[in-house]
Every structure is written in C-alpha cells, then in structure tokens.
Amino acid sequence: MADDNASRPTTLGALRDSGWVSRPVKQEIREHAIARIAAGEPLFTGVSGYEDTVMPQLENALLAGHDVIFLGERGQAKTRMIRSLTGLLDEWMPIIEGSEINDDPYNPVSRYAIDLVAEHGDATQIDWVHRDRRYGEKLATPDTSIADLIGEVDPIKVAEGRYLSDELTLHYGLVPRTNRGIFAMNELPDLAERIQVGLLNVLEERDIQIRGYKVRLPLDVILMASANPEDYTNRGRMITPLKDRFGSQIRTHYPLEVATEVAIMKQEARSLDISTPDGDISVSVPEYLGEVIATFSHLARSSNQVNQRSGVSVRLSVSNFEALSANALRRGLKAGERNVVARVDDLDALPASSQGKIEIESLEEGREGLILQTLIKGAVLTVFKDAVDPAQTRAVVDAFEEGAVAHTGEDITSDQLAGLVAEVEALREPVLALTGGDESPAALAAAVEFVLEGLHLSKRLNKDSSGSSATYRGRV
Template sequence: MTQARTFGELKRAGVRSVAVKEEMRRNLVRKLEAGETLFPGILGYDESVIPQVANAVLSRHNMILLGLRGQAKSRLLRSLTTLLDPALPMVAGCEIHDDPFRPLCRRCRDLMAERGNETPIAWLSPDDRYVEKLATPDVTIADIIGDVDPIRAARGGHDLASELTMHYGLLPRAHRGIFALNELPDLAGRIQVGLFNILQEGDVQIKGYPVRLPIDVAMVFTANPEDYTARGKIITPLKDRIGSEVRTHYPATVEQGVAITQQEAWTERGRELRVPRYIREVAEGIAFAARRDKKIDKRSGVSQRLPISALENAISNAERRAVLRQETLVVPRVSDIYAALPSLTGKFELEYEGELMGADNVARELIRASVGEAFSVYLGSADLRPVVAFFESGAHLKVRDDAGSDELVSQLGRVPGLFEALSHVGIQNSDPPAVIASAAEFVLEGLYGQKKIGRSDDRGFTAPERHAEAEIDLERLERLRRMKKQVN
C-alpha cells in the first residue's frame, strides 16, 4: 500500500488515530494469538519478567524495571518498539510528531488551518518513536519538559508569550511514542516532581505558557535498588503513579547464562574457532560463584557482562597463542580463562574480607571454584586415580599457557590415565591436537579445583598440599580447650 503524502489522501485511505498504549496493546495481543516471540533476543525471562511486562502493556500501564546491573533492563525497554506499528503518519516537519487528526502545537494547527487537505504528511518508523534519556543529577526541567526559546522569538519576530517560541524537551518530542528514562533514582527530586502530571493527568506544561499539552506517550523507567545506588531515590508520589513495577533478575541456571553469553559475546575473529562447551560453562560459572561468594557485595550484583567479557578475553588469549604458534584452529583453554583476569576484577565490588585478599586473588578463587563445578558435571564419574597417583608419587608438570597444541599434547601424554578420561568430555582420538590439549588441561585444572592435586603459582601441577591443621583431631582439640578453661 502506497503511503499517503497529504492529509486528504490519509483520510481517503481510512487511517484513524490510535493512542500509543492502545496500539502497543493491540499488537501484543496479535503476537500472543500468533504464538510469536514477544521480545526476540531477551533470554531467561520467559517465565518471569516477560509475562509481567506483557501484563503491564495489556493494562496500558507506565512501568519501571527494577534490578541490579547487567540484567538487560535497557535492552528490554528498547525491545518495546516491536509492539509499535511499522509506520505512523505525522504532520511533516513537526518537532513533536503531531497527529494530523489532533494537532497540538501552534505551528501545526496554523498549517492545517491554512492548507487543509493539502497539509503534507510524513511517516515515522518505530525507532523514530523511541526516545531514551539517561538520568543524571544535572538534568533539568528544560531538558525533559521544555522552556522558552528567546532566540526563536527574536528570529521569528514573535512575542515571548507566543506558543511559537516554545522549545520542546525530550518528553514532548516522544509524543505518540515511548519515552524511556534510565536510572530514575539519579534524577533530582524536583525533576521527578515535574513528571507527576504526565503520569497521572497525561499532560505537560512548559514553563511560562498557560497551555497544557496532552502528550500521548508510554512512560518506561529503569532503576537499581535504592539501597545500592545511594545516590538518590525515587520519591514516593512518583512511585505511586507508575502502574507496574517489574523486577528483573540474573539467569537462573548456567544453561541460560551460557545461551545469553553465546548470543552476546564477539567470537567472529576471522580464524577457525572452536569453543568447548565446558569452557563456556566455566566462564558462566564464574558469575554464579561470584553471586554466592561472601567476599563480594551482594547489593552491587555481578553483571551478566562478566562472563561475556571473560569469554571474549579468553578467546583473544587463545587467538594470540594460535597466531604466535602459527596454528589455524583457535581453541580456548582454562589457562586462557585465568589470563582473562583483567576482564573480571572490575566487574564486582568487594566486601571487607575481599578487600583484604585483593581483587586478583578473589577472581582466581572464583575461576578455581567454577572449574571444579564444571569438572564435577563432566568427570564426576571418571576414574582419575592414576592421574592423582602420578602427582602423589612426587611427579610434577609445568604447563605454559603459551605452549603450542602439539607441544602440550606431548607434555600431557606423560600423565597416565589422563587421555583415557577425555571421552567423558566428548573427545575422540581423531580430534585436532588443540581440542585434545584444551580438554586434557581442563581435567588437570578440574582436579586442582577440587583440591585433589596441587598447583604452584607458576602453573606447575603437583601433589595436593597437606595442611597440618587438616589432620588435627577436632575432638581432642576441644578437649584441650576445656582443660585450659578449667586451669584458668
């Protein structure tokens, strides 16, 4: 169908105005009836967040997404544009996307009175109708709502009281669309007060003009929990005016996290790349371990960006090694995850105990714990006693993270029973050396993660450390304590 170019053509085509929230509701119902995915690319929210967002849209509510960092809040808001019509008519040249059937601004009212059915029409795409602003303490009412524009008044010869001198803020410019405000608590309290009218009465008033503009807009917000941000809060009357509060969350399972990281991580590097499943699970497990760790601030959260950055950095380390060793196949190893420390240490905030240990040591502990958990999944039933016995006999094995695949396979072949266990990871003898080397190192790192063998700082695998205190008879120790108390 050819798009109308004038108001007359638009009327003859039978086009009619629909409020933006009603438009979103209608398109959502159509998607539900057709069994379509509501928000493509948003993973892990199918049974929690997305149904609540859908209910808010069906209720024609303004909404806020509340959750910790790295929970796809902004992406979910941007995905709301999929609920808008493919094209929407507007009065051509209007700053606030005026509806030709109900023009708001003085310029469009005058234009339509003058030209009538010949008024030119332009068309908006869904992306044109989405306006986003990051709330910062320096945001003003003029930025959001608007102000008097004395320069426009001077150039046009208008009186300052004329509506033609209005400078529209971001909110009026989102008319007939979606206005998203990120990090709402960072917005100054007096600016939050300025949003009362649009959320309740559906209109705004620009400073100095006795005109209420009935803006048609869907308002959406994001925020971190207030007890974490500590930079501000959402004032109670504003919270009361927001129809729905939807709480986001981190992936519930490692499998969900792996799917998200696989979707988001940049892995197309030009060389042939094979990322083993266990490497993906180790990278993901770091975030899960961090979210449980007492040394890491729970209120701050551990962003989903952590495993994404860790995997990208690990692949880069493997890629660098492949280039240096002139290998065509890039296969990340666990040692590459350790090399990705710079992509981990800035992604979490430490409690006092963690500060004493240092971010690098905490990150290494998290990697070790994650490797140990992945090892249990893949090799929990494998007979690795010959491998452990090899190191307990006094043998040690120093593995360099920049060793070529053939060199590493030859080196690891000294360990009895190691290659026989690789079938549990899905490795066959016909696999390339890079794949075998990665899997064999994973087995050794897993044994180290479960404290069945030891490893020195320079990455030499050895017998497990024997701590004298681990061999103390706890019952005898308690008896000695009681005797000491009696003596005192």
C-alpha cells in the first residue's frame, strides 16, 4: 500500500490551507458512486449475476444515502458486497492524530480530540488513515454485548487516577471506532434483542450513549447488515423499530443461470496446478464438466429432497469444482500423467464435498448418498443433452450394438481411453465437438467418457459398474 506522507498536510493549519473539504461519509460514497455510474463502471468487481437485479437497488440506496440490510440465504455474496464498498471511500482521510474514533479535524467529537484542538489550534497534529481501515465488521453471536458494539468503562483508565465521570475513562466499541466509515453487522437477527436496541440511536439519531455518562457522540457512519430471510421474516427475531430504521432492504439470490455459476466457480476455485522436480503438472476441468457441477447445484436448489430454507450455497459449486480437480490430480499422479483433465470418473468425489453443504430431507436413514448420486446423474444427463448433438451419437450406439465394448475407471489411463476414438470411429465426431478440436489424450479421454456416460443415462447404452470401474456395451 503506497503512502506518500510527504505530500499530505501534517497539521490542522496546513490541512485548511490545502483546501481539503470535510464531508459526511454517505456523501463521500455517493459522490464516488455517481462517478462510477456516470462512467458506466460497476460499483465494484468480483460479484457476478447481480447486474440487473441487486446492483440497481444498491446503486439507488447509495445515491439516496440509505443504511442497507441485505436479505439472502448463505453464500450469496452479501458480506463480499459490503466489504467491497470501501472502494467508494476516499483513499486517504485525515484524522486528529491519536484519535480512537477517527475524529474529523474540522469537527472533533471525542473529548480527547476536542481538548487537543483547543490546546494546540492550527498546530494540532494530523494523521491519515487508508480507506481499508475505515471498515468495521461484527458477526452477531450470542455473546455479543453492548460493550463490544458501543463501549464501556475502561478499568485501567480509572486505575490511572481518572474520575468515573471523566469521558476519557471510556473504551469505545466497534461502532464508534468506525466513525467516518462503514460498519457491518453480519447475521443481524442473531443479535440479542436487547443488544439490537443499542443500535437504534446509531441508525436514526446518529449518536451513541454509554451507560450513565452524559456523553453524546454524533457519529458519522453508514450501517450495513446481512440477514437470512427465514430469521428476518418468519421468526421475528429482529425488532421492528430496527427494521424501520434501515433505509433500504435488498434481496439477494443465487445465480439465475448456469453460465454465471460456472464463472463464479472459476473465479473462486483454487488452482491445483503443481510443480515437481520432474516438471509441472497441469489440471483442467472441461467446460462441460464445469457445467455439470453448476447444474448439480441448480438441481439441488429445486429438489424437494433438499431443505430449501437453509439454501444451497454457491460455495457448494466451488468446493465441488475443487474436489473434482483434486480427484483428477490424484488419478493423474498415479498414472504418471503431466496434463490432467477431469473426467466423469472424478465426479465420485462430489458426495464428500457436498455433504454438510446440503441438508437432505429424507424419511429413511442413510439415503443421503443415493439422493446426491441421483442429482449428479441428473446434472450429467442435462448437460449431455445440451452439449452433444443426438445426430452425432447414433453411429456410436450402432457401433456398441454391433459388439464394441469400452472399459473406464480410475485405473484406465488417458491414452487407453483416447484409443477408443481410433477403435470406434463413430466416437470421433462427438468427441472432437466437445474438445473443440483438442486431440491430446487427456482431453479425448474426458470427452469419450462423458459421451459414454451420457448415452448410458439416456438409456441408449448399458453400463456395468464395479467399484470405480465400469464397462459400457450395447443394449442388445
């Protein structure tokens, strides 16, 4: 983070002479939002699928100067959007040096800063804070207290000889320490109702009160919050006066299209490419298998065997994408391959990365695995029907009905599977259509197995499975 201190004023007098203008944080964010909207730029990057739904609402809220609460199930980028709003703040902001609550040099509110300016005037020292330090966040937990959020008496300061009536004995909480910035409360309904009351003044009167002190701190803060709709609307765990004080309520959602979910997976998933003394090993996932992963999540979100109130997070897709890649890497290491491409075989890794992220609703014990396997097969079949032209597979089915047999599994190398293209000439057309003309053994092997599995799930080929191995043959 570059910090050119030499070019910034260091005293209150120099700050005035520089022409710096103080403005409320909501106005500051509004001005930056206006500039980006006018330039046709997004408010922030790294969030996909909200361009026509959530973003217009958020832009409206920021232009209106509203505090915002995001409603949505888990894994809908609520926290990421809130954290990204720091990009709409000035990069650097002046404060009274030593201030715990980012006192505005022109309008200090803490006793410490007020006394310092009264004593030193224009010679008061100024410090500069980066916009990343102007963000505060708290996850609502049962043990969260008013002291955490607002403040409390500091016994150490009292022990130093100050009177309890002295404002300097206060230890400020997270909210005042985020003065002139953005404060976020995640999972707000989980905050105890008596603690929620402590936020009422922050949202409306824009000040705080600490115990019995006659202290009023007119805070300049924009409050953002996230909540699960079930908690927010059904359980009634968020007090009505607090709901009323948020200017905008924005509903988030999961990706509406498979392509959007695929883009998010690729953005968020960790690369599994590795370097070894013998050279680099690359791991890739074909576009059609990436679509299988995303489709699996979409099918889960519409399944009556999955608890929809708990949601099916996009994190499921990311974890499954990584698990698929990891299984492919493990298989490739055993086979001594340098260029590894994920195959249908590697989908066997998905149940382990899916359980715990999906709440299965089943009357029978132990059916979770079967339900997940059904969803995976449904995803493969859905993508197969979209990705492979039926006209290209008729000759493949004919070849297998005439006696062709294919063996697949983790112990079958890419070279062996790719060899099927030469043995069953009819496979070449649909396989090369999937690979985009890539004739490397790993790419051909992945496409061959996808075509065979798709034909089996379409009930056009038989499949005999034994552990991780399978044999495909004609149905006659």
